[in-house]
Amino acid sequence: MSKFRNLVIGTALISAMAAPVWAEKIGLGRPALPEEIAAWNRDVSPDGTGLPEGSGDVLTGEDLFSANCASCHGEFGEGVGNWPKLAGGKDTLADDDPLKTVGSYWPHLSTTFDYVQRSMPFGNAQSLSPDEVYAIVAYVLYNNDLVDEDFVLSKENFAEVVLPNAGGFIVDDRETTELPIFTREPCMENCKQTVEITAHASVLDVTPDVQDDTAVVAEPAAEPAATETAVAEPATAEPAVEEPAGVDPALAAAGEKVFKKCAACHKVGEGAKNASGPVLNGVLGRVAGAAEGFKYSSAMAEAGANGTVWDAATIDAYLADPKGFIPKNKMSFAGLKKPEDRAAVIAYLAGFAQ
Ligand code: HEC
Numbered sequence: 036m037s038k039f040r041n042l043v044i045g046t047a048l049i050s051a052m053a054a055p056v057w058a059e060k061i062g063l064g065r066p067a068l069p070e071e072i073a074a075w076n077r078d079v080s081p082d083g084t085g086l087p088e089g090s091g092d093v094l095t096g097e098d099l100f101s102a103n104c105a106s107c108h109g110e111f112g113e114g115v116g117n118w119p120k121l122a123g124g125k126d127t128l129a130d131d132d133p134l135k136t137v138g139s140y141w142p143h144l145s146t147t148f149d150y151v152q153r154s155m156p157f158g159n160a161q162s163l164s165p166d167e168v169y170a171i172v173a174y175v176l177y178n179n180d181l182v183d184e185d186f187v188l189s190k191e192n193f194a195e196v197v198l199p200n201a202g203g204f205i206v207d208d209r210e211t212t213e214l215p216i217f218t219r220e221p222c223m224e225n226c227k228q229t230v231e232i233t234a235h236a237s238v239l240d241v242t243p244d245v246q247d248d249t250a251v252v253a254e255p256a257a258e259p260a261a262t263e264t265a266v267a268e269p270a271t272a273e274p275a276v277e278e279p280a281g282v283d284p285a286l287a288a289a290g291e292k293v294f295k296k297c298a299a300c301h302k303v304g305e306g307a308k309n310a311s312g313p314v315l316n317g318v319l320g321r322v323a324g325a326a327e328g329f330k331y332s333s334a335m336a337e338a339g340a341n342g343t344v345w346d347a348a349t350i351d352a353y354l355a356d357p358k359g360f361i362p363k364n365k366m367s368f369a370g371l372k373k374p375e376d377r378a379a380v381i382a383y384l385a386g387f388a389q
């Protein structure tokens with residue numbers, strides 16, 4: 036028996052999703068009759084479509100409401116306890132705690148008629164005749180101060196009743212207005228006409244300073260073969276400290292790391308050229324604003340004309356406060372706050388004599 040039960044339950048689950056023919060076979064349910072469908076298929080549209088023949092007046096509605104509805108909704112639709120209020124709430128929709136009723140909120144009277152005809156009185160739905168529903172709806176209108184007490188609601192004048200919030204609802208047109216905007220093919224390449232670098236991460240200081248780099252302890256001894264021209268990549272430049280004797284190789288090595296903050300704009304080493312900043316080969320001892328072919332700001336050119344020469348002291352002052360040392364110069368770099376960073380990068384630059 037229990038085995039059979041399981042089978043029935045299993046099949047019932049399938050039948051819920053499959054054709055109703057299964058339900059018939061195992062004796063579960065039956066197709067709805069046309070009359071049954073008709074009994075439920077009685078929705079009333081805003082334009083009055085679906086309304087039954089009939090009519091009812093406010094005073095008849097008052098008696099019916101008192102007998103069938105007031106126990107929950109109150110004699111005047113004011114609501115008993117937590118049962119819904121059917122009247123009042125005028126002009127409260129914009130409040131923090133709006134009172135939404137048939138009168139204040141519902142846009143179409145057809146909803147009230149449909150709702151009452153279909154599902155009220157609660158627990159005894161569909162027990163009212165069309166005339167009774169017309170009368171009760173007329174009374175609900177009366178309770179909302181929308182009609183006088185001699186008002187008669189009928190199928191004929193139904194569509195003439197306009198509820199206060201009729202204009203408060205809009206047709207949802209997002210399917211045609213918004214959806215196309217969000218569902219078009221996303222652009223995946225060449226989406227901008229022009230691409231421009233407006234700032235470098237190193238300048239914006241979004242790149243954290245990495246202090247644990249092992250480069251500092253790199254082998255100090257490149258072969259003495261490293262001549263001036265052999266100073267190619269920064270990697271080999273580090274130990275190949277030349278002319279400016281007295282430059283501490285370890286300091287220069289540290290400076291190479293600091294120079295990463297400059298490298299987006301400045302080039303050094305063999306074959307280095309002007310970039311968005313002037314080439315810095317041989318900057319020590321050079322007059323300010325004097326790298327060949329670089330378009331300096333007039334402020335920088337003037338500084339050179341006025342005798343500013345780059346040495347350890349002036350570069351240090353410049354890097355400590357670029358805009359303070361030479362106002363209006365165009366190096367968009369915040370500078371180096373730490374004196375040891377400045378000393379290190381100057382030592383590094385000293386390695387690129389020409
Ligand atoms: C036993 C209590 C009870 C009775 C009697 C009753 N109602 Fe209701 N009514 C309710 C409840 C509960 C709701 C809310 C149902 C829901 O939200 O699903 C409701 C909702 C409504 C609403 C919709 C209110 C809104 O703003 O959402 C209307 C209109 C309404 N009733 C009208 C009537 C009318 C007219 C009668 C008499 C014919 C009636 N009710 C009888 C309990 C009752």
Ligand code: HEC
Binds near residue numbers: 365
């Ligand atoms: C965002 C780009 C940028 C960064 C980063 C940058 N600079 Fe500059 N720098 C420039 C520009 C542009 C000038 C020319 C300024 C002018 O003409 O007013 C300049 C000028 C200089 C000069 C003067 C050169 C000359 O020929 O007169 C020195 C020295 C210098 N920078 C050093 C550094 C150092 C060292 C760093 C890193 C710690 C650095 N800069 C970071 C863009 C930059």
